[in-house]
Amino acid sequence: MHARHCAYQIASKQIFDFTHYNYCFHSKMTNLVQPKRLAAFDFDNTVVFGNTDTVVRELVTPEVPPNVQELVKTEGWTRYMEEIFRLLHEKKITREKILERIRCIREVPGFVRLLKSLHQANFDLIIISDSNSEFIREWTQAHNISNIFTQIFTNPAQFLDNGLLTIKPYHHQTECKLSAENLCKGKILENFIATREVDDFIKYENVVYVGDGTNDICPVMRLSENDVGCARKGYGMKRILEKNKTKLTAKSKLIYWNNGFDLHEQLQEHFKYGDLPDQRFESPTCPV
Template sequence: MASPRFLAVFDFDNTITDSDTFYTVHEHLHTGKMSQEAKDACVATGNYMPYERLVFRSMSDKGVTCAQIRAVVESIPSVPGLEDVLRFLENNGAEVIFISDANSVFIQDWLDAHKLSHTVRRIFTNPAHYDKDGCLQVEDYHVQDTCQLSTHNLCKGRILEEYVRERAEQGIHFSRIVYVGDGENDMCPSLRLSEKDLTFPRERFSFHKMITSNVDGHGKKIKAGVHPWSTGKDIINVLQNV
């Protein structure tokens, strides 16, 4: 791969892990029913965080412990070959960051369990912690209303641009940016890539469907090379030839 620095950016849910961490925890541990009105309100505003907070509070009230939550998160398998991709990037001197609408507790617990924390330089996600009662508290990463391709609480494209600018101020300039994702909110950062960059939409997931059905970013086109993938081997095969 090219040198100097090569930046690889990953989503987390359904990109690194083979399921959505919140919905997996919800499915395994949440026994109560939440108000459909509450869920619909979150969908309408593009901000799911209030709904997640309601679920975590309900779980805590029913006696679900942080150890139980951690065990479920740690048990989630990776997408086949994605752990190999992270190790491949580490071995080739790439800089790796995650930009995810999950939360910091879930991502860190999963990385620690899979012994991959050292492969990721920075994680941009919704901050989370367990309070004194053992309830998982999750905050919005930021609040934005300018990007219609992103959720209310997290614009991945903005985060990516700010990170690249921050590293440039530190004297680090990337020769190429690689973006790997699966969801609709992965369109925004991909639209900010240049012709020399690469974006990898996971096959048969919403980001890939947006591209193949020509539903793009409000008239904007992706300039980067587009490489659909289904396993980590697909990604490595491309990276070995750039």
């Protein structure tokens, strides 16, 4: 019998050596872990050229009442959008009219092709966004990319039978001061990575985070030296990171981008994956 073993016999009874059993189990699980790469994306002003909430808010005419506008300061953006959706319902703005607005938001140039190229290069793709589930589902389905995402994290929303769009916060947190109370993107990213390793035996050897706004700073600050943070030029995340270099120091490589084409070039140079797909992607038909 080998000196080291996971079980042994004493007086014809099977006795487990749990210390070595744990060693054997850990070794087996380590062998099962698959190394992969992860790319996480914000949605508004990152994937789509605009903000899904403000595009829909424009349907409120003539203007948003002051008492509703005040909710942004007193109760936060999600509560504010809840009232915006109620106003739209009162004004008989239909579900189809709202979703048409969402479908017709342009992509950030080259972004659909970028997402498809990363998917083809075996990156797992996720979205972490302060938009909502109805808007992201509608846009990604209309642009034929809903099936390339491993998971989407956002505020849950649904249309009721009477046509009212309802929305709830993704979660409630007060620990992270870089994030809104309803959505800490860094916490979501870390939890997703940990869950994938424990539940699915997938370990991400590289993580890419792509965003534009101030609420995208938190996940970039949690990246490691093996990872890449991507801040869009001309938006809040880049400005704040550059202004606060001593207080907000990222461990990861930082790259700055304008659109999906130049972001692809920089990521391709770093990771050495394939070229952008050659085919054109049809956009949904929208009113002129």
